[in-house]
Amino acid sequence: KVVIIDYGSQVTQLIARRVREAGVYSEIHPCTTPLEQLRALKPNALILSGGPCSVSEDGAPQLDPGLVELGLPILGICYGMQLLAKELGGQVERAKEREYGRAHLAIATACPLWEGLPEAPTQTVWMSHGDHVLAPPPGFEVIASTEKVHVAAMADLGRSIYAVQFHPEVAHTEHGEQILHNFLFKVAKLKGKWTMGSFIETCVAEMQAKIGETGQVVCGLSGGIDSTVAALLLHRAIGKRLHCIFVDNGLLRAGEREEVIGFLTAHFDLNLHTVDAQDLFLGKLAGVTDPEQKRKIIGYTFIEVFEREAKAISNVEFLAQGTLYPDVIESVSFRGPSAVIKSHHNVGGLPDRMQLKLVEPLRELFKDEVRKVAAQLGLPDFIIWRHPFPGPGLAIRVIGEITAERLEILRQADAIVQQELHASDWYRKMWQGFAVLLPVKSVGVMGDDRTYEHVCALRLVESVDAMTADWARVPPEILARMSNRIINEVKGVNRVVLDISSKPPATIEWE
Numbered sequence: 001k002v003v004i005i006d007y008g009s010q011v012t013q014l015i016a017r018r019v020r021e022a023g024v025y026s027e028i029h030p031c032t033t034p035l036e037q038l039r040a041l042k043p044n045a046l047i048l049s050g051g052p053c054s055v056s057e058d059g060a061p062q063l064d065p066g067l068v069e070l071g072l073p074i075l076g077i078c079y080g081m082q083l084l085a086k087e088l089g090g091q092v093e094r095a096k097e098r099e100y101g102r103a104h105l106a107i108a109t110a111c112p113l114w115e116g117l118p119e120a121p122t123q124t125v126w127m128s129h130g131d132h133v134l135a136p137p138p139g140f141e142v143i144a145s146t147e148k149v150h151v152a153a154m155a156d157l158g159r160s161i162y163a164v165q166f167h168p169e170v171a172h173t174e175h176g177e178q179i180l181h182n183f184l185f186k187v188a189k190l191k192g193k194w195t196m197g198s199f200i201e202t203c204v205a206e207m208q209a210k211i212g213e214t215g216q217v218v219c220g221l222s223g224g225i226d227s228t229v230a231a232l233l234l235h236r237a238i239g240k241r242l243h244c245i246f247v248d249n250g251l252l253r254a255g256e257r258e259e260v261i262g263f264l265t266a267h268f269d270l271n272l273h274t275v276d277a278q279d280l281f282l283g284k285l286a287g288v289t290d291p292e293q294k295r296k297i298i299g300y301t302f303i304e305v306f307e308r309e310a311k312a313i314s315n316v317e318f319l320a321q322g323t324l325y326p327d328v329i330e331s332v333s334f335r336g337p338s339a340v341i342k343s344h345h346n347v348g349g350l351p352d353r354m355q356l357k358l359v360e361p362l363r364e365l366f367k368d369e370v371r372k373v374a375a376q377l378g379l380p381d382f383i384i385w386r387h388p389f390p391g392p393g394l395a396i397r398v399i400g401e402i403t404a405e406r407l408e409i410l411r412q413a414d415a416i417v418q419q420e421l422h423a424s425d426w427y428r429k430m431w432q433g434f435a436v437l438l439p440v441k442s443v444g445v446m447g448d449d450r451t452y453e454h455v456c457a458l459r460l461v462e463s464v465d466a467m468t469a470d471w472a473r474v475p476p477e478i479l480a481r482m483s484n485r486i487i488n489e490v491k492g493v494n495r496v497v498l499d500i501s502s503k504p505p506a507t508i509e510w511e
């Protein structure tokens with residue numbers, strides 16, 4: 001495996017991806033990880049990431065010389081290169097200005113890192129740096145230069161230590177993929193046989209080791225892909241010692257509970273317990289209209305229910321969560337303990353309150369990798385391609401007061417949106433598509449009668465990571481069908497509007 005040491009670059013995750021896409025397992029670890037811990041991971045090669053600091057700045061993360069002494073092949077990228085230069089006795093110059101964007105790289109020395117690259121005089125690479133290496137350390141030679149930077153890449157060929165000032169992991173670097181492959185296969189001589197199937201084996205073995213022979217684990221299961229995959233991996237690892245809890249909080253979509261529970265019980269022999277908590281949740285939400293208040297009440301009530309259920313199982317030591325890599329913002333961890341976990345993955349406060357230890361089988365993976373694992377585990381498309389659904393559920397899509405009646409109206413309208421998205425190929429093309437019930441009534445006419453009923457909004461968005469999003473340009477015929485069906489089939493709605501806001505400045509959800 002390749003261990004990527006993260007110095008805080010925005011694109012560290014991309015390095016991990018590219019390495020795994022090449023069939024080599026990789027893990028990202030923050031640069032604050034002690035040497036002993038890194039050694040215990042038994043890596044075959046190291047990649048040092050870029051980062052926002054200047055190596056000479058106070059408090060900037062440094063390179064533990066012990067890392068180099070491990071004798072492993074190393075690739076330093078950007079900040080990683082400057083660290084190697086500084087630590088091994090080269091010279092790093094503090095920049096007057098940043099270089100950002102395309103540069104043209106001319107190869108100076110043939111070496112394994114450049115194998116198979118086309119013989120053009122220069123190739124485009126992507127730069128994003130302040131400092132640069134002025135003189136390589138003893139034992140290193142300059143293996144490529146650009147117009148602005150003489151030491152754009154350097155290597156100690158004998159020790160298999162390579163460093164590049166540019167970012168091979170980003171798509172703008174013309175032959176970046178080839179360069180990374182060369183590091184993995186020509187320099188580090190790795191095999192590239194890793195697949196998502198091997199991830200499952202490794203993960204199951206690691207979970208078994210962590211949980212031990214007798215440990216009991218509880219896990220909240222929502223039927224979303226992350227919690228389902230996490231639960232199934234743990235189920236493979238420890239069987240019935242995994243206790244899954246599905247909480248029906250009355251804020252689920254039409255048919256959701258039946259669909260999820262029905263599928264899981266038909267295909268897997270899980271220890272699965274369903275809790276009916278609709279009345280409890282709806283009671284606590286009665287009369288509440290403030291979005292933050294809604295979220296807090298739902299969060300606390302979830303803990304209350306979960307804690308009660310978990311306590312009924314004896315000797316629970318662990319809580320499983322479907323946290324993914326992007327949820328664990330470790331990139332900036334050297335600036336302090338800032339691992340931020342999205343509230344929805346976190347059964348907030350529970351681990352401390354119940355003194356549970358966390359197990360997070362997916363914390364190294366990206367969403368699309370989880371989808372691959374899900375496919376390997378035999379999960380059907382309806383789980384693999386399910387749109388994200390927020391923890392607070394329909395409560396944050398019924399704008400204003402939440403009542404059983406208003407929830408039911410939204411549920412019916414939303415079911416039509418889902419059906420129409422599935423009927424076209426838009427469900428898969430889209431990040432999320434759903435209906436929102438507005439706290440507005442409007443006048444309409446049905447037959448000869450005046451109506452005065454609810455307004456429903458369609459929220460259909462495209463996004464890659466939910467950080468930014470745009471409204472999806474769904475063809476008017478599909479919108480027309482949704483609107484017609486909602487107005488005709490859902491009693492209580494006489495008007496449908498389309499939300500055409502992007503994020504930012506709007507958000508995906510309305511509350």
Ligand code: XMP
Binds near residue numbers: 507
């Ligand atoms: P926003 O509305 O912030 O949403 O643009 C971004 C993404 O996160 C989802 N979301 C949540 N998921 N618990 C969740 O599990 C929450 O409290 C929550 N709030 C928003 C939202 O559906 C979108 O995919």
